[in-house]
Amino acid sequence: MAKDNQVSITVVRRLPKYYRYLTELKEKGISRISSQELSVLTGFTASQIRQDFNNFGGFGQQGYGYNVEDLHRELKKILGLDSNYNAVIVGAGNLGQAIANYKGFEDAGFKVLSLFDRNPRVIGLKIRDIEIRDIETIDSFIKENNVQIGIITTPKESAQSVADIYVKNGIKGIWNFAPTDLVVPDNVVVEHVRLNESLFVLSYFLRAMNE
Amino acid sequence: MAKDNQVSITVVRRLPKYYRYLTELKEKGISRISSQELSVLTGFTASQIRQDFNNFGGFGQQGYGYNVEDLHRELKKILGLDSNYNAVIVGAGNLGQAIANYKGFEDAGFKVLSLFDRNPRVIGLKIRDIEIRDIETIDSFIKENNVQIGIITTPKESAQSVADIYVKNGIKGIWNFAPTDLVVPDNVVVEHVRLNESLFVLSYFLRAMNE
Numbered sequence: 463m464a465k466d467n468q469v470s471i472t473v474v475r476r477l478p479k480y481y482r483y484l485t486e487l488k489e490k491g492i493s494r495i496s497s498q499e500l501s502v503l504t505g506f507t508a509s510q511i512r513q514d515f516n517n518f519g520g521f522g523q524q525g526y527g528y529n530v531e532d533l534h535r536e537l538k539k540i541l542g543l544d545s546n547y548n549a550v551i552v553g554a555g556n557l558g559q560a561i562a563n564y565k566g567f568e569d570a571g572f573k574v575l576s577l578f579d580r581n582p583r584v585i586g587l588k589i590r591d592i593e594i595r596d597i598e599t600i601d602s603f604i605k606e607n608n609v610q611i612g613i614i615t616t617p618k619e620s621a622q623s624v625a626d627i628y629v630k631n632g633i634k635g636i637w638n639f640a641p642t643d644l645v646v647p648d649n650v651v652v653e654h655v656r657l658n659e660s661l662f663v664l665s666y667f668l669r670a671m672n673e
Numbered sequence: 674m675a676k677d678n679q680v681s682i683t684v685v686r687r688l689p690k691y692y693r694y695l696t697e698l699k700e701k702g703i704s705r706i707s708s709q710e711l712s713v714l715t716g717f718t719a720s721q722i723r724q725d726f727n728n729f730g731g732f733g734q735q736g737y738g739y740n741v742e743d744l745h746r747e748l749k750k751i752l753g754l755d756s757n758y759n760a761v762i763v764g765a766g767n768l769g770q771a772i773a774n775y776k777g778f779e780d781a782g783f784k785v786l787s788l789f790d791r792n793p794r795v796i797g798l799k800i801r802d803i804e805i806r807d808i809e810t811i812d813s814f815i816k817e818n819n820v821q822i823g824i825i826t827t828p829k830e831s832a833q834s835v836a837d838i839y840v841k842n843g844i845k846g847i848w849n850f851a852p853t854d855l856v857v858p859d860n861v862v863v864e865h866v867r868l869n870e871s872l873f874v875l876s877y878f879l880r881a882m883n884e
Contacts (some may be wrong), residue, residue, distance in 0.1 A: 474877055478870035482852065541873045542880030556771035563767040566852070566869060572876075610879060635879045637872060641693065641777070651878040655871050658777060659689035661848060662752045664864040665783075666685055668821060668846045669753030671862065 469517045476514055477541055479504060484534040496527035546571045548608055549637075552624045553615035554579035554587075554594045557639055561613060562589040575607055604631040611635045618642040625652075680728045687725055688752055690715060695745040707738035757782045759819055760848075763835045764826035765790035765798075765805045768850055772824060773800040786818055815842040822846045829853040836863070 483503050487495060497508040504511070515521055515528075521536055522528040538544050551558045554577040561567075562574045577594040579585060587594045595603065603609075612628035614621050614636065621640035628636055629646055636652045638644055641659075644652050694714050698706060708719035715722065726732055726739075732747055733739040749755050762769045765788040772778075773785045788805040790796060798805045806814065814820075823839035825832050825847065832851035839847055840857055847863045849855055852870075855863050 474874055475870075477877065478867070478873035481873065482870070540877065540880075542876035543873065545876070545880065547876060547879070556767070556774040560767035560771040564868075567872060570869065570872070572872060611875065634882065635875050637875055649882065651875060651882065653871055653875040653878075655866075655868065656689070657775075657866065658781065659686075659693070660864055660866050661778060661781070661783060662689035662692065662754065663685055664822065664846050664848055664862060665753035665756075665758060666688065666751065667862040667864075668758070669751075669756065671845065671860065 473514050473517060476504075476506065476510075477537060480511075480514070481534070481537045481541055481543075484530060484537060487530045488534050493530055494527055495530055495533075497522065499527070543570055546573065547610045547635075549574050549611035549613055550600070550604065550609055551577045551613040551615060552579070552597065552600070552627070553577075553613075553617075553620070553639075554581070554584045554589075555615065558613070558615035559589050561615060561639075562592050572611065574613075575609065576603060578603075600627060601631055604628075604633065609633055611637060614638045614640050614644075616640055684725050684728060687715075687717065688748060691722075691725070692745070692748045692752060692754075695741060695748060698741045699745050704741055705738055706741055706744075708733065710738070754781055757784065758821045758846075760785050760822035760824055761811070761815065761820055762788045762824040762826060763790070763808065763811070763838070764788075764828075764831070764850075765792070765795045765800075766826065769824070769826035770800050772826060772850075773803050783822065785824075786820065787814060789814075811838060812842055815839075815844065820844055822848060825849045825851050825855075827851055 480500070483500065497511045500511050501508040512522065518536065518540055521533050549572055551562055551574060558577055562577055574592055577589065577592060578597045578600050579594055580597045584594050585596050610633065612633040612635070614624050616624055618640045621638060621642050622644055625636055625638070625644045625646055629650055634650055636644065636646065636650060638652055638654045639657065641656065646652055694711065708722045711722050712719040723733065729747065729751055732744050760783055762773055762785055769788055773788055785803055788800065788803060789808045789811050790805055791808045795805050796807050821844065823844040823846070825835050827835055829851045832849060832853050833855055836847055836849070836855045836857055840861055845861055847855065847857065847861065849863055849865045850868065852867065857863055
C-alpha cells in the first residue's frame, strides 16, 4: 500500500463517509460505481473523489469506474477496520453506558472490555456483559489486557487526568467526548467528539433561518 | 447584525470552538484577548480568526484585540444561544437517554421535553423528570408544545420516517445520530453526529501509526 503519512486530515475525514456509502452499495448488491455516481451520493466532486483515492494507490479504471467490493475492502484496510481493537471507557454515566452498549461498534471490530468509574453506586454494575470497575483498578486492567483505545466520557474537569492515565499505560488512541482539549504526547492520537459544538451549529442555523 | 446568509459552513463550524474558548477565558476572568493569542489557543491562524469574525461585523480593535465579554456575548447571539429551544427525542435507547440526561445542553438553553419510543418496555419510564412516551402520541405532543428541535437516536432503518414525522409537524431543526443520510425540505436544517465516522478516523490513525 502506498505510504500515506502525507495524507491531510481533511482527506482522512472523508474516508469513513466513502466507506459508509460503499457499505450500503455492497449491501444492495451493486458491483460497480463511477466517480460521478459517487459524487452524486457523497456530495463531493468526482475530481475530489479520484484525488482522495489516488492518495492510496488509485483503485479505479478509466472508463470502468470502481469495483464496489474491491474499493470497500481497500477502504476497510485503510481505515484499519480489518483489525480488532479493544477499548475501555472511563466515565460510566449515561453517555459511557451508551457507548458500551452500542453494538454497531462491536460489529466494526471495536470491543469494549470494561468501563471504569469512581462512583460507588455504579461500580459492580454491568452493561450487557461489560462490567463497571473501580477506576483504582484501571492500571492493572490495562496491563493485563491488550487495550488500544481509551474512551473518555467524564465531565471536562476529569478528562485530562483520564488521558494521563491512558498515556501512562501505553494506550495510543483516545476517543474523547468531554468538551475540552487534551494534552498528549505526539505518538498518541486523540479524536474528539464535540457534541456541544454540533448542537450549537444546529442552533446557529435555526437562528439564521428565522432572521 | 450583518446579514450572514453568505457565511460558509466551514466558518460556521469554527464558531462553537471560538465560543468554547471564550467561555473558558470569561470563566478565568480574562477581559481581553488578541487574535494572536486566540490563534495559539484554537490552532487557527490569527488572520483566519479575524476573517471569520469580520463575517459578522468585526468585533476587535486594532492594537487592542477583542474584549472577551463582548466577543462572548456576540458569539452567543450569533450561535442562537441567547434563545431557549425545546427538543424531543425519538429513540429511547441508551443514546437517547444519554442525550436526555446531559445537563450541559440544558445549561445552554436546550430543554428536552419528552422522549418517544415504540418499545413498550421503556414507554412510561422517566429520565430525570422527562417521560418516555409512546411514539403514537408524538403528533399531538408536538402540536401542543412549542418544539423547535427533533433529535433522532433510532437505528438507521427508522431514521428517515422519524425525520418525516418531524417535518410533517413543523420542526425546523433535526439533530441526527443515526448513521444515515436524511431527506428533508430545504427549510429544515439537519445536523448529523457521525459517531461511527469519528471512531473510524481514530482507527485510521492507529493503523497509520503502526506502519
